[in-house]
Amino acid sequence: MRVSNRLEFTEHHRFVVYRDFALSGLDRNVLAQLYQPMVGAFAVGLYLLLYHHMAEDRTGYSALEAQRKLFLGLDLEMNPDGRQTLADQASRLEAVGLLQVFRQYDPVQDETIYEYVLLRPLAAGEFFATFHLALLLRDKVGKMAFQELRESFALSEPQGLARFVNREEITVPFYEIFRLSAGPVDPELEEALAESAAANEKAKEAVRPPERIRHSDMLLRFPRTSPNRPYVERLNRAPESMAQLNYLAYKYDLEVPEICRLLNEDGVFHEDGTLRWEELQFRANLMYRQDRKREEERERVLARTGAAEAAGSGTAGPAADPAEESSAAVSGIPLLPVPERFGLKAPVEVYNQMLRREPYTRMLERYFPGAVPDAFARIFERIDLNYKLPEPVINVLIHYVLGMNHAQRLTKSFIDSVASNMLAKGIDTFEKAVLYVREQEKLNEMLARKKRGGDGPAKATADGGSRGRGGGRRKPAISVVEDRGPKAEIPPEEVAKMRELVRKLKDKS
Structure with a gap:
């Protein structure tokens, strides 16, 4: 929590709590066993105090109340030291991804309120897959205790199960059991769903490429027997991965079949189901190059057969404005x-x-x-x-x-x-x-x-002439012989003298 002025965060300011989940028994165990050693019992107490501002079977916003209630619930003094302690504990929760704090200002009433948005603790598998959280927990409790905690949250399979082989998935999908009616679209229902989705979305990227890869289209075309099928099915709950796939499709001009072909290859998913982005981008680039080569060969064949003009009449126009x-x-x-x-x-x-x-x-x-x-x-x-x-x-x-x-x-x-x-x-x-x-x-x-520029230091430097530290030339300028008109003819007497001189030199040698 970044508070530059302590007078902006006091017990007199009002606050509101928002959450869209309820803690289960497993969540409370993760909170106590994994998060509490990192942030401390005081920060976890603040988290639970904010959580219980609403009933267990309710989600949404709590009522506006003064922060004096937080100070009294945490046994903090209402002085600068108590305010700093509350801000520090909230910062600990923010650092591990359990809390988000927003400050809102009303210019009419000249009032500032604080909005505390609670976030659900990560599941045990997601927690240990998050590198920085796992390292921090290991540093807090030690290597041996860290190994015991990781093993305690996942029970091993029974001993007799290892002798069974040929494991196959026989789960029945939604579209084989249920059929949706093809009636008219309800505009009021679509508008309400769109408004609720926009209200619940907390962070949007500044720029998103046009959505050409939909998760439902991928599931229709993806092989059911593929070992990557479970990972692809979970992409619907990973908006960042879907945004990456849409950007990749827009960058290399890929469609749903090409994306499914890429995701069906070995080595494009991590063990936890996340995408190997660099590997996927490399293989998409290879596919893009192959498509370009085939397109060039197709154009050469069309031009050779004289059908280029007929094919060009049905091609798509230029890129969007x-x-x-x-x-x-x-x-x-x-x-x-x-x-x-x-x-x-x-x-x-x-x-x-x-x-x-x-x-x-x-x-x-x-x-x-x-x-x-x-x-x-x-x-x-x-x-x-x-x-x-x-x-x-x-x-x-x-x-x-x-x-x-x-x-x-x-x-x-x-x-x-x-x-x-x-x-x-x-x-x-x-x-x-x-x-x-x-x-x-x-x-x-x-x-x-x-x-x-003309003759001078600037011209000498621009033309590439080397200059010393004192500004003088390192090498003298060599004069160039210029062609000044036609050559003068040698008289016959001079030619005879030259030949005589050459003859004498040969005799002496």
Whole structure:
């Protein structure tokens, strides 16, 4: 809990508690055995005191009350030391993911209230799979006690069960037992569900790619006999994993069958069911490259048979207009101008938002009227997979090398040197990348001015002449023989003298 002024957090301020769950016996055991050694009994007491502000069979918000009730319930003095103690214990709960605190201000009444949002304790399996929590518990109770706690929450299988083999799943899914009526859609019900879902969602990502991968579509196409089927079924309860899959599909232009094919391969899931993101991205990139090769071969065959024009009439149009995206201006940093060769006319704010949000594959496609050349695709693919530059930084790099006046230097070594320079300077955000491009623009303008200058120190430096510390040249300037008109003819007398001299030199030798 970040409280800069102690007078902003007193026993006179009112508070409200929110929770959307009820503690079970297993949750209380996890709270006592796993969380209490880390945060202490006082913090767990604060958690339970906030929890019991509502009945066990109720969820939602409690009534507004003064924080004096918390001080009295925890036997704290209503002075600066007691306020600091309460804030410290709340911070402990926040650090282990049991509490969120929000401060709300009413300008009309000039009043500040605190909202305590309680979070359910993690299950035992999820707790031990969370690396930092497991390490903290091990440091608090010791290695041997940590092993005993982990084994006590999961009972082993009976001894006689090990001799049974060929374990298969015979669970009947929902769609084989129940059938939903195909009646008219109830707009009031859909509106109520949408409002409740929006109200319960606490944290939304700033940008989400268009949702093209739905969990229900994946289940319809995913093999039931696959060993990864249980992991895929649990993805419905993992919104972050579904958002990653949607972003991957948007980045590499994949559909539901391709995503199911990727998830059906070995090694794409951890033992706890979470996605191996780097491995999945690598295999999706291989599939993307194969699709590009097949598309190029198909276009060559169509062009060879004369059917390219007929096929081109039914192709899809260009990418969606970026003006449909969010046009919120980037604040705090200078905006990059829209390049002239950029195919779509877009405002500067929208173009910068595209650089910040779009995958690099989509941005690369917008710079070419047709397919992206394979050389450029391989260069930026290497930067993405091997260098692991963030997507916004790669987009700014594309803007720098393709959207600016660097057409004479579009080589693999030049692009690789710029990416290596970004890595060396620690550029990992969009803002740092924009400032880097601005600095490079100033440097290029300064070098161009020096190169255009007359005779003098500036010209000597711009042309590449080496200069010493004192400003003088290290090497003398070598005079160049100039061609000044036609050559003069040698008279016959002079030619005869030259031949005589040559003859005498030969006789002496």
